Amino acid sequence: DTGVSQDPRHKITKRGQNVTFRCDPISEHNRLYWYRQTLGQGPEFLTYFQNEAQLEKSRLLSDRFSAERPKGSFSTLEIQRTEQGDSAMYLCASSLGQGPLEQYFGPGTRLTVT
Amino acid sequence: KNQVEQSPQSLIILEGKNCTLQCNYTVSPFSNLRWYKQDTGRGPVSLTIMTFSENTKSNGRYTATLDADTKQSSLHITASQLSDSASYICVVSLSSGGSYIPTFGRGTSLIVHP
Numbered sequence: 001d002t003g004v005s006q007d008p009r010h011k012i013t014k015r016g017q018n019v020t021f022r023c024d025p026i027s028e029h030n031r032l033y034w035y036r037q038t039l040g041q042g043p044e045f046l047t048y049f050q051n052e053a054q055l056e057k058s059r060l061l062s063d064r065f066s067a068e069r070p071k072g073s074f075s076t077l078e079i080q081r082t083e084q085g086d087s088a089m090y091l092c093a094s095s096l097g098q099g100p101l102e103q104y105f106g107p108g109t110r111l112t113v114t
Numbered sequence: 115k116n117q118v119e120q121s122p123q124s125l126i127i128l129e130g131k132n133c134t135l136q137c138n139y140t141v142s143p144f145s146n147l148r149w150y151k152q153d154t155g156r157g158p159v160s161l162t163i164m165t166f167s168e169n170t171k172s173n174g175r176y177t178a179t180l181d182a183d184t185k186q187s188s189l190h191i192t193a194s195q196l197s198d199s200a201s202y203i204c205v206v207s208l209s210s211g212g213s214y215i216p217t218f219g220r221g222t223s224l225i226v227h228p
Contacts, residue, residue: 004157035218040220041220041221042118042203042205042218042219042220042221043158043203043218044218045215045216045217045218056215091157091158093157102148102160102163103148103160103216104160105150105157105158105159106157107156107157108155108156108157110155
C-alpha cells in the first residue's frame with residue numbers, strides 16, 4: 001500500500017446519469033476526506049469521515065451527493081442525476097490520528113458530464 | 115467568510131532563480147497552514163505544515179514562513195528547477211470543536227523555463 005488510490009481515474013457520463021467513485025485510503029489512516037476541484041481553482045472541501053462516521057459535510061454537498069465509508073476503510077462518493085456543473089476533479093485524501101494532520105491525496109477522478 | 119488569497123496568480127521564472135509566493139488568510143480560529151504542490155492532473159502533495167506557534171518550516175529547497183499576527187504566509191523556492199513547474203496551493207484549516215475544516219486558496223501557477 002503505497003498511497004491513496006481512486007477509481008476510476010476518468011469518467012464521462014451523460015447528464016442525468018448516476019456515478020459512483022471509490023477511494024481507498026492509506027490502510028492505517030482513520031480520516032478520509034472528499035474534495036472537488038474545478039479548473040483553475042483550489043480544491044473545495046466536501047465531506048470527511050473519521051472511521052465510518054461522517055463528521056462534516058459542506059454546504060456544497062447537495063442532496064444529489066452522498067458519501068459512505070461503511071467499514072471505516074474505503075469510501076464511495078455517489079452523484080445522482082448528474083448535471084454539467086458537476087464536471088470537476090474529485091479528490092480523496094486520508095490522514096492518521098487526531099489534531100492538525102498531514103493529508104495525503106489520491107490522484108483524483110476526473111468527471112465530465114456531457 | 116473565511117478566505118485564503120494567494121498571489122501572484124501565475125509566475126514565470128528562469129531555471130536556477132529564486133521566487134516567493136504569498137498567501138493571506140482570514141480564517142479564524144486558525145489551526146494550521148499548509149503548502150501543497152500540485153502537478154497538472156494529479157492530486158496535491160504536501161510541502162510544509164505549520165501550526166500558529168511556528169514561524170518557519172523548511173523542506174529541501176522550499177521554505178515556508180508564517181506570521182499569525184498579520185495572517186500572512188509565504189513559500190520561498192530556492193534555485194528553481196524545471197520540475198518545480200506546478201500549482202502551489204496554500205491551505206488554512208479552521209479549528210472548530212475538534213474538527214479541522216480546510217480552506218484552500220486558488221493556487222499560484224509557477225512555470226520554470228530553462
